[in-house]
Structures are given as C-alpha cells and as structure tokens.
Amino acid sequence: MKECYVCGSNHRVEEHHMDFDPKNNHPSNFLWFCQRCHIEVTQSGITERDELDRVREQVKARDPSRFTKLPLFPDL
Numbered sequence: 001m002k003e004c005y006v007c008g009s010n011h012r013v014e015e016h017h018m019d020f021d022p023k024n025n026h027p028s029n030f031l032w033f034c035q036r037c038h039i040e041v042t043q044s045g046i047t048e049r050d051e052l053d054r055v056r057e058q059v060k061a062r063d064p065s066r067f068t069k070l071p072l073f074p075d076l
Helices: 035-044 049-062
Strands: 013-017 030-034
Touching: 013 035, 030 035, 035 049
Parallel strands: none
Antiparallel strands: 013 030
C-alpha cells in the first residue's frame, strides 16, 4: 500500500511528478502524496526531495495530528 511522503497517510494517495511533467514517467520522478499534501506540494512548486523533507518537518511541527495515519478526509 502506498503512503504519503509527507504525512504517512494511506488515504487517497496520488502520484506526483516531481518535475511537473506528466509525460516523464521515470520512477525517480514519482512521489506519492495524500490529496491534502499533494495540493500543498503542488501549490508550493517544490521540485527537490530535500525541500520536501523540510516541508515534512514543518507540517509535523504545525499539525502533528496529520501523522496519525488515519484518514484525513473521513467524510469523502
């Protein structure tokens, strides 16, 4: 089962193209995110994994409840 790279959720996990090129399907270009983190990462324009590691720590500090691995969108 796939898990979100940022928060660890396995609910509604989506693939993300790190270079924002949907035609680049090389495995190194993919990371997996839950919908919530995918939106945040896409809006931020992050393209490097080390930047994502910083985002993960920021999210964890700001909202530790996102790291429970429970569904983030139970009503959807």
